[in-house]
Amino acid sequence: MSTALINLVRNGGHQVRRRALLTSRLLQDDKRAAAICPSSTSVRRTSRFDLDGSGRPATWDSFGIWDNRIDEPILLPPSIKYGKPIPKVSLSKVGCASHIGKRKENEDRFDYAQLTDEVLYFAVYDGHGGVAVADFCHKHMQGFIQGFLTEEQNMELVLMKAFLEIDKAYARHAQLSADATLLNAGTTATVALLRDGIELVVASVGDSRALLCRKGKAMKLTIDHTPERKDEKERIKKTGGFIVWNSLGQPHVNGRLAMTRSIGDLDLKKYGVIAEPETKRVQLHHASDSFLVLTTDGINFMVNSQEICDFVSQCHDPTEAAHLVTEQAIQYGTEDNSTAIVVPFGAWGKYKNSEVNFSFSRSFTSSGRWA
Structure with a gap:
C-alpha cells in the first residue's frame, strides 16, 4: 500500500493522485466486505461507494477531500500513518x-x-x-x-x-x-x-x-x-x-x-x-x-x-x-x-x-x- 501511494505522488497531478488513491482503497474495502458478507437479493449491501444505500455513488466530498474549494495536495506520510487522505494546510x-x-x-x-x-x-x-x-x-x-x-x-x-x-x-x-x-x-x-x-x-x-x-x-x-x-x-x-x-x-x-x-x-x-x-x-x-x-x-x-x-x-x-x-x-x-x-x-x-x-x-x- 505504501509503494502504491508513493508511486501515485510521483506520477501525476494531485487531483488524479487523490482520486486514484481513494478508488484503490475503496475497491479493496469492497472486495473484503464481499468476502465476509455474501450478497442477498432481499437486503441491499451498502458499500462505501453507496454510503446511504440510495444507489447513488458517494462523492469525493464524502471522504473529506477539499473538492476544489481550496485545492491542496494530499500529505503522503500522514495519510499513510493515519490510514486516510489528509490534505495539506497551507x-x-x-x-x-x-x-x-x-x-x-x-x-x-x-x-x-x-x-x-x-x-x-x-x-x-x-x-x-x-x-x-x-x-x-x-x-x-x-x-x-x-x-x-x-x-x-x-x-x-x-x-x-x-x-x-x-x-x-x-x-x-x-x-x-x-x-x-x-x-x-x-x-x-x-x-x-x-x-x-x-x-x-x-x-x-x-x-x-x-x-x-x-x-x-x-x-x-x-x-x-x-x-x-x-x-x-x-x-x-x-x-x-x-x-x-x-x-x-x-x-x-x-x-x-x-x-x-x-x-x-x-x-x-x-x-x-x-x-x-x-x-x-x-x-x-x-x-x-x-x-x-x-x-x-x-x-x-x-x-x-x-x-x-x-x-x-x-x-x-x-x-x-x-x-x-x-x-x-x-x-x-x-x-x-x-x-x-x-x-x-x-x-x-x-x-x-x-x-x-x-x-x-x-x-x-x-x-x-x-x-
Missing part, C-alpha cells in the same frame, strides 16, 4: 485581520508560521497595560515552542512548558529594565499547533479564544479565565487576592485585571494570576471540519461563537472571512482592538447557514464572554 491560504477599534493603540498581536516540516503555529495575543508583553510573545513564543518540540512529542506539554518559560523570560527582561511600567503589562495568549495536518492542540490563558467549525457548528476549544469561574476565583482568594466589581458589573482581580491567567502582570503573580494554560487536543476530520478561528476579546464580547462560525461560512476565502468577523464586531459596537485568524480545513465551504442575517437586529444577550 499558510498561504490563512486569513487574518486586526482592527484598532476606538483605542489609541492596537495592543493585539497575531502570528502564524511553519515551525517544523510537520508542525504549523497560529497565535493571537491581546496586550493590556501596554504592548510590551504582547510584543515579547510575538517575538519569542515561536522559539520557545521550537525548542521544546525537539525534546517532547506531546504538544500539550510543549505548549505548557513554552507558556511558563516565556513568562519567566519576560519577568527577567522586565526586572532588568529601567521601565517600571513593564511590571504591570500583560497579555492573553491563545496558541494552536497543527501537526501532520490532523493533530490540533490549543493552549490559552486569558480571554482570547479558539473555535473549530465542525459540520457548521461552533466547537469551543478554549474557556475564558475570568473571576466568574469558581475554580479561578478560589485560587485568587487562596493566594491573598480579592475580586472587585466595577461600575459595569465586571469583576477584576485586585480591582485591576479582568482575567485570572495571563503572561506578564508580574505585580499580580503572588495573588494567583498564573501563566499556566489550559489545553485541548482534537483530531481533525477534514470531511466535517471547515476551519479554525482564533479571536481576541474585541470580537468575543460582541459576536458569539456560533455567529463567528456562521459569518465565516458565508465567505469565499479565509482572508475575506477574517475581515468580515472584525467588521461585524465593529458594527455591533465594539470599541476594543479586534483580531481574527481563520485557518481553512477540508470541509471549507461545505456547510453554509442560509439563515445568517447581517443586520443590526440581533440579541446582545448571547454575546460577550458567556457565548
Whole structure:
C-alpha cells in the first residue's frame, strides 16, 4: 500500500493522485466486505461507494477531500500513518485581520508560521497595560515552542512548558529594565499547533479564544479565565487576592485585571494570576471540519461563537472571512482592538447557514464572554 501511494505522488497531478488513491482503497474495502458478507437479493449491501444505500455513488466530498474549494495536495506520510487522505494546510491560504477599534493603540498581536516540516503555529495575543508583553510573545513564543518540540512529542506539554518559560523570560527582561511600567503589562495568549495536518492542540490563558467549525457548528476549544469561574476565583482568594466589581458589573482581580491567567502582570503573580494554560487536543476530520478561528476579546464580547462560525461560512476565502468577523464586531459596537485568524480545513465551504442575517437586529444577550 505504501509503494502504491508513493508511486501515485510521483506520477501525476494531485487531483488524479487523490482520486486514484481513494478508488484503490475503496475497491479493496469492497472486495473484503464481499468476502465476509455474501450478497442477498432481499437486503441491499451498502458499500462505501453507496454510503446511504440510495444507489447513488458517494462523492469525493464524502471522504473529506477539499473538492476544489481550496485545492491542496494530499500529505503522503500522514495519510499513510493515519490510514486516510489528509490534505495539506497551507499558510498561504490563512486569513487574518486586526482592527484598532476606538483605542489609541492596537495592543493585539497575531502570528502564524511553519515551525517544523510537520508542525504549523497560529497565535493571537491581546496586550493590556501596554504592548510590551504582547510584543515579547510575538517575538519569542515561536522559539520557545521550537525548542521544546525537539525534546517532547506531546504538544500539550510543549505548549505548557513554552507558556511558563516565556513568562519567566519576560519577568527577567522586565526586572532588568529601567521601565517600571513593564511590571504591570500583560497579555492573553491563545496558541494552536497543527501537526501532520490532523493533530490540533490549543493552549490559552486569558480571554482570547479558539473555535473549530465542525459540520457548521461552533466547537469551543478554549474557556475564558475570568473571576466568574469558581475554580479561578478560589485560587485568587487562596493566594491573598480579592475580586472587585466595577461600575459595569465586571469583576477584576485586585480591582485591576479582568482575567485570572495571563503572561506578564508580574505585580499580580503572588495573588494567583498564573501563566499556566489550559489545553485541548482534537483530531481533525477534514470531511466535517471547515476551519479554525482564533479571536481576541474585541470580537468575543460582541459576536458569539456560533455567529463567528456562521459569518465565516458565508465567505469565499479565509482572508475575506477574517475581515468580515472584525467588521461585524465593529458594527455591533465594539470599541476594543479586534483580531481574527481563520485557518481553512477540508470541509471549507461545505456547510453554509442560509439563515445568517447581517443586520443590526440581533440579541446582545448571547454575546460577550458567556457565548
